[in-house]
Amino acid sequence: MTSSGLSMVINDFVVFILSHGRPDNVVTVKSLKKFGYTGEFFIIIDNEDQEAEKYRKKYGDRVIVFDKAKIAETFDEGDNFKDRRAVVYARNACFDIARQMGKTYFMELDDDYIDFRYKINSKGEPIYRKPIKNLDIILGAMLDFFKEVDAKSITMAQGGDFIGGKQNGISSSINQRRKAMNTFICSTDRAFKFVGRVNEDVNTYVWFQSLGNLFLTFPLVAIQQKQTQKNKGGMTELYLDSGTYIKSFYTVMFSPSCVKVKMMGIKNPRLHHSIDWDSSVPAIISERHKK
Numbered sequence: 001m002t003s004s005g006l007s008m009v010i011n012d013f014v015v016f017i018l019s020h021g022r023p024d025n026v027v028t029v030k031s032l033k034k035f036g037y038t039g040e041f042f043i044i045i046d047n048e049d050q051e052a053e054k055y056r057k058k059y060g061d062r063v064i065v066f067d068k069a070k071i072a073e074t075f076d077e078g079d080n081f082k083d084r085r086a087v088v089y090a091r092n093a094c095f096d097i098a099r100q101m102g103k104t105y106f107m108e109l110d111d112d113y114i115d116f117r118y119k120i121n122s123k124g125e126p127i128y129r130k131p132i133k134n135l136d137i138i139l140g141a142m143l144d145f146f147k148e149v150d151a152k153s154i155t156m157a158q159g160g161d162f163i164g165g166k167q168n169g170i171s172s173s174i175n176q177r178r179k180a181m182n183t184f185i186c187s188t189d190r191a192f193k194f195v196g197r198v199n200e201d202v203n204t205y206v207w208f209q210s211l212g213n214l215f216l217t218f219p220l221v222a223i224q225q226k227q228t229q230k231n232k233g234g235m236t237e238l239y240l241d242s243g244t245y246i247k248s249f250y251t252v253m254f255s256p257s258c259v260k261v262k263m264m265g266i267k268n269p270r271l272h273h274s275i276d277w278d279s280s281v282p283a284i285i286s287e288r289h290k291k
Contacts, residue, residue, distance in 0.1 A: 013143060014103045015041040016064075018090040019111035023054035027226065028113040035116040037135035043111075044090050044097065066093040078196040078203070078250050088200035091184070095191045105143060108184040112226040119157060119222045126162070138221055139185075146185050151214040152192050153205075156183040157222035178281060180205045180215035183223055196250040202273055206255045209281045248273040255280065 015037070017028050032041060043059050045052060046068040055063045071089045091108055098106040116138070118130040132138055146154050158181060181201045192213070196203035205215040251259045251273045258280035264272035 012103060013039060013105045013107070013139070014098065014101060015039065015107045015109060016094050016097065017041060017043045017109050017111050018087055018094075019043050019045055019055070020049050020085075020087075020090075021051050022111065023051045023058055026059075026111045028109050028111050029059075031113045031115055032109075032135065035132050035135050036137075037139070039136065039139075042097075044094060046084075046089060046093075048084065064097055066090070066097065075193040076195045078198075078253055081197065083197075086197045086200070088194050088197060091194045091200060095186070095188055098186075099188050104189060105146070105185065105187050107139070108186065109223075110182055110225065114224045114226060116156070116221065116223055118220065119162060120220045132221060142185055142218055145218070146187070149214070149216070151216050152190055152208060153180050153184045153186050154216045154218055155180040155185065157217050157219045158182055159222055159224040161217070161219070161222065177217040177219060178205070178209060178215060178277065179217050181217070182225075196254060198247045199250040199273070202251045202275075203254045206251060206259060206275060206280055210255060210258070212282055245271040251275075 015032065017026060019026050026043060029041070029043075041062065043055060043063050045055055045063060045065055047065050048068050049055070049065075052063075052065060066089075068084055068089050071093050072084065075088075075092055077088075087110070094106060094108055098104075116132045116135055118127045118132060121127055142154060142156075157177075161177075179202075184201075192204070192208060194200045194204045195207060209215055245261065248261050248271060252261060258276045260274050260276075261271050262274045263269045264274075
């Protein structure tokens with residue numbers, strides 16, 4: 001990592017923790033400090049949050065409130081519902097918030113991260129239990145990489161990406177994957193809009209990549225979250241109300257040519273989106289096919 005990466009963490013970079021309805025359970029704040037992040041962070045909530053005063057009482061000036069209805073007018077929600085219990089509004093608000101702060105780079109984090117850990121070493125071998133001790137260095141390296149590639153966003157992997165061990169694909173490769181979820185590193189110079197009220201991360205990386213843009217997962221490191229439907233607040237109630245079928249079908253609506261819904265899992269199967277990558281993104285054709 002170059003020295004510019006680490007200094008950028010301090011000077012031109014900020015972490016936004018997106019939260020709603022759980023001021024006493026913003027686990028990510030504690031995890032950032034525990035795993036070695038020393039830079040700026042702010043908690044982003046909306047003006048419809050009934051717990052806003054509790055957030056302010058606990059976190060003071062680190063709480064930033066945005067106008068949810070105003071942001072809703074700036075992107076395609078994918079439906080005509082009035083239910084705004086979703087994180088997509090905060091995701092899109094962060095670009096304006098970063099600009100107002102004079103920051104070029106920022107990272108969006110959910111509020112329920114338990115830890116940050118290494119997952120693959122430089123030889124491409126899986127690492128199962130090795131916590132990150134200095135997040136500043138990791139984020140500096142990711143920022144250096146982000147500056148060098150023409151990507152809309154890059155993210156860390158998720159714990160669930162490694163289910164199945166070496167056989168699942170991501171565990172056996174140090175190469176980036178064309179997906180992006182949870183830990184979005186973004187730039188105000190490469191702004192984009194997350195789309196769809198639900199499943200906004202998948203909707204966005206599939207739809208925008210079909211237009212020739214790039215999103216990447218950095219598989220060497222990963223976050224671990226609390227189980228979504230057991231962590232009160234945030235989007236838990238929305239997921240419980242609508243179920244995974246409706247959630248996954250938003251991506252089908254945005255990209256019907258390359259996404260379908262099918263059963264996933266063995267012991268507890270559930271409906272989930274399935275992406276046909278061969279027909280979803282532009283690709284470089286091998287020279288061996290040249291005529």
